Amino acid sequence: MILEALDDAGLSLSDVDGVCHAESSMGLAEYLGIHPRFTDSTMTGGSSFEVHLEHAAAAIAAGVCDVVVSVYASTPRSDRTQKRPVTRRFPGGPNPMAEWEWPYGMRMPMGPYALAASRHMHQYGTTSAQLAQIAVSTREWAVRNPRARYQTPLTIDDVLASPMQSSPLHLLDCCLVTDGAGAFVLASAGRARSLRKPPVYVLGAATCHDHMMISQMPDLTVTPGTVSGANAMAMAGISPAEVDVLMGYDSFTITALLHLEDLGFCPKGEGGPFAADGKLGPGGSLPMNTNGGGLSFTHPGMYGMFLITEAVRQLRGEGEARQVPGAQMAVAHGSGMVLSCMSTAVLGTEATL
Amino acid sequence: MAGTRGTDGTRGNDKPVPTRMEPPVGADSAPFWAATRESVLLVQWCTDCDRGIFYPRSFCPMCGSSGSGLEWRTASGRGTVYAATTENNPAATGVTFSNGEPYVVALVDLEEGVRMMTNVVGCPTDDVHVGMAVEVTWEPLTDGRQLPLFTPASGQGPAAGPAGGSK
DSSP states (O other), rough: OHHHHHHTTTTOOGOOOEEEEOOHHHHHHHHTHHHHHHHHHHHHHHHHHHHHHHHHHHHHHHTTOOOOEEEEOOOOHHHHTTTTTOOOOOOOOOOOOHHTTGGGGOOOOOHHHHHHHHHHHHHHHHHHHHHHHHHHHHHHHHTOOOOOOOOSSOOOOHHHHBBHHHHHHHGGGBBOOOEEEEEEEOOOOOHHHHHSOOEEEEEEEEEEEESGGGGGGGOTTOOTTTHHHHHHHHHHHGGGGOOOOEOOSSSSSSHHHHHHHHHTOOOTTOOHHHHSSSSTTSSSOOOOOOOIIIIIHHHHHSHHHHHHHHHHHHHHHHHHGGGGGEEEEEEEEEEETTTTTEEEEEEEOOGGG | TTTTOOOOSSSSSSSOOOOSSOOOOOOTHHHHHHHTTTTTEEEEETTOOOEESSSOOOOTTTTOBBBGGEEEEOSEEEEEEEEEEEEEHHHHHHHTTTTTTOEEEEEEEETTEEEEEEEEOOOOGOOOOOOEEEEEEEEOTTTTTTTEEEEEETTTTOOOOOTOOOO
16 A cells, blocks of 8 residues: 555655554554654544644654655454454553443443534534434445445435434444555655645644543533644635535544534534535535545544545545546544544645645 | 343352443542442542542642642532433443443533543433433442442433433
């Protein structure tokens, strides 16, 4: 996957002097046979790759390194079907979850999102049908992506009729479990201009986390994306209205709904009605998750890499049947752990500089 | 599953069989767990900023106060459901305390201003809703400690919740 990404950029392994990996950047570099000047093993769950992008951009800007790769590959679906032993991994350090959450049998990772949905429904009147529309719009994109796992159209009734899991989330409010892999290459703007493909530029990037476990989240209806989103857009000097494509991490329908509010695409509490008219789907005013998302395209466990790869494809005009016409500006918004760590990247074409 | 499923937490004259993952005692929470043996719910309190701290820590994460600034107070045991979900697929969570039946995981805001995860028990799962008044009840663990769970507050009818509450 790394070699393919480098080839796509017109680079080779010998050009790489920075590596990122959410488990072991040392192991990755050793395997690749490179001795990097920049290394980042940041693990913030599904948003790890947006954090890698942010750190790598800062390191390149500081002159620490020239070319950074980040890669992700995971096979949870095959692990399940082939009954391979799976070791559950949790972040290092103190683990208060064992003392204050695990005894209560909350289903992971579904339970925390169900709690957030229950609170959002109570506080703002959000309905299951509004959440379902997000799954429906996302499937409309997946129908146009031959690589998507689910490619048959979906209706709101289909979602509402799917089995209730952790209430109020139905099965089709939940992301897939798939195998998958992706990689990105980041180089200085000067270097990137001379490479094989038209570069996509990092215009802004920011991260924030405000809890690790859901019982410590200050407000279940407000994510730290309010901070990362505002800071990333301020760095890029843009407003939400200028975003042509939103890649908003959709581990569950409620996750994507919270991003719409917290990134400023609609006021707090209005994500349900905002999404309900289908504007997130093909031809809508806010194309979201144009690859079919974690809900219908792929979700190997930490989906954030695919937000970046799809944003790049859209900005290069490589979206094929799902291409958003004239896309110049995209936001890749990663969500890690249980709405814990949000990391936002604003990406643009040469025309946005 | 059948071989490990506990019913009343005991198996003949043998040691009690855990029906759920039993919590370790954290570095700063020994007083909390000791009090549960007497069915007392304690909340760590910062006397400097006059706020409850949960989970227990070696200092106050809100104002930085440490040592003498912290004390333990007995909570009223009353609270309000802040968020709630019914786990409809107990097999997926591996717990045995519900005997395979759906059960409620909730976040409860205590009167003292702190929030904790719990199970709401003692009523049909469909009765549990955000905003519901609840009070503490205790479930024995295998080592004599007790786990704080919550039930509908005494005097609250099963249908007292506001419209639009979720389960």
